[in-house]
Amino acid sequence: MKKNYLRVLIFMTIFGLLFAANxxxxxxxxxxxxxxxxxxxxxxxxxxxxxxxxxxxxxxVNNVYGGILxxxxxxxxxxxxxxxxxxxxxxxxxxxxxxxxxxxxxxxxAYSSGLTLAGAxxxxxxxxxxxxxGGASDRIFQQxxxxxxxxxxxxxxxxVGTLSMIDHFDPEAKKVALAYEDSEFARMTMGGAEKHxxxxxxxxxxKRTYPKGVTDLTPLLSDMKARKPDIxxxxxxxxxxQLFARQMSDLDINxxxxxxxxxxxxxxxxxxxxxxxxxxxxxxxxxEYGVTFSPDxxxxxxxxxxxxxxxxxxxxxxxxxxxDMIPDYHAAEAGAQVLAxxxxxxxxxxxxxxxxxxxxxxxxxxxxYGGWDVDDTGMQIGHSMxxxxxxxxxxxxxxxxxxxxxxxIYPKPKF
Amino acid sequence: MIFQLLVGNLTHGLLLGGVYGVATMxxxxxxxxxxxxxxxxxxxxxxxxxxxxxxxxxxxxxxVIAIPVALVLGMALGFFFFYTVMRRLIKAPELTSLLAxxxxxxxxxxxxxxxxxxDFRGYNWAVGKITLPITTIPMSKVYAFVGSIxxxxxxYFWFSKTRLGTAMRAxxxxxxxxxxxxxxxxxxxxLSFAIGIxxxxxxxxxxxxxxxxxxxxxxxxxxxxxxxxxAVLGGxxxxxxxxxxxxxxxxxxxGAYTLFAQIPGVAPFPLTVSLAFWMLFxxxxxxxxxxxxx
Numbered sequence: 129m130k131k132n133y134l135r136v137l138i139f140m141t142i143f144g145l146l147f148a149a150n151x152x153x154x155x156x157x158x159x160x161x162x163x164x165x166x167x168x169x170x171x172x173x174x175x176x177x178x179x180x181x182x183x184x185x186x187x188x189v190n191n192v193y194g195g196i197l198x199x200x201x202x203x204x205x206x207x208x209x210x211x212x213x214x215x216x217x218x219x220x221x222x223x224x225x226x227x228x229x230x231x232x233x234x235x236x237x238a239y240s241s242g243l244t245l246a247g248a249x250x251x252x253x254x255x256x257x258x259x260x261x262g263g264a265s266d267r268i269f270q271q272x273x274x275x276x277x278x279x280x281x282x283x284x285x286x287x288v289g290t291l292s293m294i295d296h297f298d299p300e301a302k303k304v305a306l307a308y309e310d311s312e313f314a315r316m317t318m319g320g321a322e323k324h325x326x327x328x329x330x331x332x333x334x335k336r337t338y339p340k341g342v343t344d345l346t347p348l349l350s351d352m353k354a355r356k357p358d359i360x361x362x363x364x365x366x367x368x369x370q371l372f373a374r375q376m377s378d379l380d381i382n383x384x385x386x387x388x389x390x391x392x393x394x395x396x397x398x399x400x401x402x403x404x405x406x407x408x409x410x411x412x413x414x415x416e417y418g419v420t421f422s423p424d425x426x427x428x429x430x431x432x433x434x435x436x437x438x439x440x441x442x443x444x445x446x447x448x449x450x451x452d453m454i455p456d457y458h459a460a461e462a463g464a465q466v467l468a469x470x471x472x473x474x475x476x477x478x479x480x481x482x483x484x485x486x487x488x489x490x491x492x493x494x495x496x497y498g499g500w501d502v503d504d505t506g507m508q509i510g511h512s513m514x515x516x517x518x519x520x521x522x523x524x525x526x527x528x529x530x531x532x533x534x535x536x537i538y539p540k541p542k543f
Numbered sequence: 544m545i546f547q548l549l550v551g552n553l554t555h556g557l558l559l560g561g562v563y564g565v566a567t568m569x570x571x572x573x574x575x576x577x578x579x580x581x582x583x584x585x586x587x588x589x590x591x592x593x594x595x596x597x598x599x600x601x602x603x604x605x606x607v608i609a610i611p612v613a614l615v616l617g618m619a620l621g622f623f624f625f626y627t628v629m630r631r632l633i634k635a636p637e638l639t640s641l642l643a644x645x646x647x648x649x650x651x652x653x654x655x656x657x658x659x660x661x662d663f664r665g666y667n668w669a670v671g672k673i674t675l676p677i678t679t680i681p682m683s684k685v686y687a688f689v690g691s692i693x694x695x696x697x698x699y700f701w702f703s704k705t706r707l708g709t710a711m712r713a714x715x716x717x718x719x720x721x722x723x724x725x726x727x728x729x730x731x732x733x734l735s736f737a738i739g740i741x742x743x744x745x746x747x748x749x750x751x752x753x754x755x756x757x758x759x760x761x762x763x764x765x766x767x768x769x770x771x772x773x774a775v776l777g778g779x780x781x782x783x784x785x786x787x788x789x790x791x792x793x794x795x796x797x798g799a800y801t802l803f804a805q806i807p808g809v810a811p812f813p814l815t816v817s818l819a820f821w822m823l824f825x826x827x828x829x830x831x832x833x834x835x836x837x
Contacts, residue, residue, distance in 0.1 A: 347800035
């Protein structure tokens with residue numbers, strides 16, 4: 129009996145000491161965001177934007193906001209990133225390095241659904257919070273991962289607005305062509321587009337995929353031309369999006385609307401193709417310069433606001449990259465992700481991975497990027513997209529109407 | 544409609560095939576003369592693409608003018624790499640020269656990245672289109688094809704009518720025999736490598752005339768693979784074989800798509816890519832030396 133008491137006493141003492149150590153642990157001197165970033169390779173363009181967005185918001189948190197409040201003390205954020213070369217093997221090994229060597233507090237995913245999905249099991253193995261700003265595929269959130277949270281919206285919603293907009297302006301435009309990269313992200317995006325097109329009573333007259341790294345789309349586009357579509361929805365990433373519009377122009381394929389995912393929204397798109405080709409091309413976007421999210425707007429819908437305003441973000445972004453460049457949505461979503469992490473940590477006053485993940489699950493707020501809310505799987509449900517169109521070398525928001533900064537040019541000018 | 548599509552796509556395939564042919568001739572020439580497989584082949588194509596891009600965007604010069612510039616630059620690069628690296632490796636084990644050309648490719652990629660960044664770039668050389676009943680063809684593609692034919696013919700005459708060309712053919716046939724007959728084999732090695740690289744860089748310009756987007760430091764890898772397939776198809780040591788194989792490859796790549804697209808439930812693009820490799824496999828079984836190889 130005495131022995132048993134002694135055992136209970138020892139157990140309680142150890143438990144008490146551990147509890148006290150945890151409860152009275154000194155707050156960390158800094159919090160580190162780790163990121164296998166795409167500095168080179170096929171996603172370099174989006175990768176550069178993401179880095180600029182993260183740096184801009186870290187700058188705001190450290191120098192305007194005063195740091196993150198953890199354990200009664202404000203601590204700064206630090207950013208540790210390496211180039212994953214837009215490759216899966218780079219992503220997996222770098223996440224391991226960031227967790228085990230650099231001891232980061234949170235890992236931001238690399239750009240694209242494929243790379244995000246590749247890194248998720250590694251983060252999961254280390255019970256590390258894994259924040260996804262560049263992987264839009266719904267499938268990422270159907271794997272049962274516990275530590276992943278999404279900031280970018282789900283891929284299946286990308287073209288919902290685009291098709292609704294065309295239906296709004298021209299219900300007679302019925303024939304839809306879907307031509308897209310055979311990638312995780314594009315499959316998900318076009319699956320959503322097909323579903324929504326059918327819901328709107330449109331007819332899918334052409335549906336084909338092309339492989340990653342394609343160098344010539346002529347046969348596919350010739351085939352598509354023969355089906356005489358009104359609306360073409362396609363693409364996959366920046367490189368093939370350039371090729372797509374270029375070769376549509378070569379083959380004189382003139383349609384009423386052309387929307388290309390994850391390429392047309394990039395500032396470099398117009399420069400690479402020239403006005404004759406890029407003019408009138410549209411793309412769904414998570415954020416565009418000109419959207420009107422503000423603290424007042426947040427208050428109206430009963431959400432907390434955090435972070436810089438739109439213009440402040442743009443100026444911090446330019447400072448971060450040292451370039452006079454307007455950020456695109458890849459930058460905005462990566463930046464908003466920093467703010468979500470800050471909010472979640474402050475809400476619970478802890479940096480424990482499990483607790484922060486749980487806090488992110490309950491978090492609802494608004495920033496310059498728009499709304500933020502996730503479902504039980506971690507998939508983003510609080511953010512709505514806009515549609516942009518190239519008009520005279522400028523990206524103009526054309527949908528939804530309440531966020532529009534200009535009128536839609538419809539039908540699209542001929543190549 | 545299918546016939547119209549097929550003929551249209553074959554026309555585009557033929558035009559592209561000409562460019563593929565020139566893009567592979569350099570690889571075959573280098574292998575034929577100095578027995579080195581240039582694994583960095585695609586990166587030299589990338590250099591040519593950047594020559595065209597830079598001349599067009601920075602100087603406003605037509606890609607046609609970039610063709611001779613690329614040849615000169617390519618030959619200069621060829622001589623440089625030959626005298627600094629390749630000369631010492633001609634008698635070395637094959638793996639050594641493979642690694643050396645691989646390293647040359649990486650070096651070129653990184654230099655290009657340093658100068659131009661990793662962006663995907665493009666230029667817009669608008670020189671009109673020909674509208675045919677079966678398809679529309681941009682004139683830039685026609686110019687690229689005509690350029691390819693001119694280059695291939697020039698090379699043919701140079702090989703068959705000039706002393707240097709004859710000396711090169713002699714070295715391809717039997718380098719010891721050529722040496723005994725008084726051919727300066729060392730110089731022929733250097734010149735062949737330089738011409739091979741020059742042709743390859745020049746083909747980069749032609750490729751951008753065909754597809755003037757997606758220009759970036761890492762674009763070469765996918766062309767290396769295609770060039771290897773075409774070179775084997777044509778007979779590894781035969782530059783002419785490479786040209787004809789390029790034409791065939793272009794026709795298959797574009798024509799097969801139309802046929803595969805008629806099969807319900809099939810994604811034609813992956814099948815088209817695999818068809819070229821099946822054809823190569825079949826040819827290696829029937830005629831391992833390739834179409835024009837001996």
